Amino acid sequence: MFITFEGPEGAGKSTVLLSIADRLRASGRDVVTTREPGAGELGKSIRQILLHGDDLDPKSELLLFLADRANHVSNIVRPALARGAIVLCDRYADSTLVYQAYARGLDEAFARAGNAFATGGLVPDLTLLVDLDPRIGLTRLQSKDRLDAQSIDFHERVRDGFLREAASDAKRWRVVDGSQTADLVLEACWQFIEPLVR
Numbered sequence: 001m002f003i004t005f006e007g008p009e010g011a012g013k014s015t016v017l018l019s020i021a022d023r024l025r026a027s028g029r030d031v032v033t034t035r036e037p038g039a040g041e042l043g044k045s046i047r048q049i050l051l052h053g054d055d056l057d058p059k060s061e062l063l064l065f066l067a068d069r070a071n072h073v074s075n076i077v078r079p080a081l082a083r084g085a086i087v088l089c090d091r092y093a094d095s096t097l098v099y100q101a102y103a104r105g106l107d108e109a110f111a112r113a114g115n116a117f118a119t120g121g122l123v124p125d126l127t128l129l130v131d132l133d134p135r136i137g138l139t140r141l142q143s144k145d146r147l148d149a150q151s152i153d154f155h156e157r158v159r160d161g162f163l164r165e166a167a168s169d170a171k172r173w174r175v176v177d178g179s180q181t182a183d184l185v186l187e188a189c190w191q192f193i194e195p196l197v198r
């Protein structure tokens with residue numbers, strides 16, 4: 001079972017992911033928590049460039065997210081799925097589509113094809129969108145990396161992009177209101193996950 005968590009900055013998806021993992025582990029499930037960018041050794045180096053590098057061309061940015069993803073899928077995600085684990089991943093291919101194509105304006109067809117190439121066609125069983133107005137989300141951040149520091153317009157396009165993707169594939173996506181308390185966000189996510197892991 002492969003479940004991804006997506007959303008704009010500060011929506012609380014990383015916190016809820018860890019709480020879901022605790023709950024699943026408490027019921028005896030084998031759970032792997034992971035994230036993009038930055039899982040594994042190569043991922044750590046790529047993450048450093050992506051979040052803190054200077055002078056990064058937007059095309060390089062897109063290719064580095066794909067490079068990170070290709071390694072992550074083949075070295076971490078696929079082996080975990082193959083042994084029957086539940087994989088909870090903080091951001092995945094949808095973030096590239098939304099941040100690099102919708103928000104940055106790079107070619108959408110290329111981003112989609114790049115994702116398919118990097119993942120070998122691995123699509124999540126479920127994607128939870130923790131949705132939040134970026135004007136609220138950005139004020140929740142303690143510190144800002146290179147992407148957080150983009151304009152409010154950029155972050156509005158990110159939010160709209162996620163909502164658009166979620167609406168276009170209601171079978172895979174579920175939308176949760178990230179403006180609720182952390183406990184309510186957790187329960188809202190759990191109601192979508194629980195039937196799949198019963």
Ligand code: TYD
Nearest residue numbers: 009014036037065091092095096099147148
């Ligand atoms: P991170 O510190 O992991 O924060 P969070 O996921 O909690 O926002 O930062 C990852 C940043 O990288 C985030 O701003 C989203 C961005 N990103 C992309 O632009 N494209 C991608 O494909 C991925 C995976 C992330």
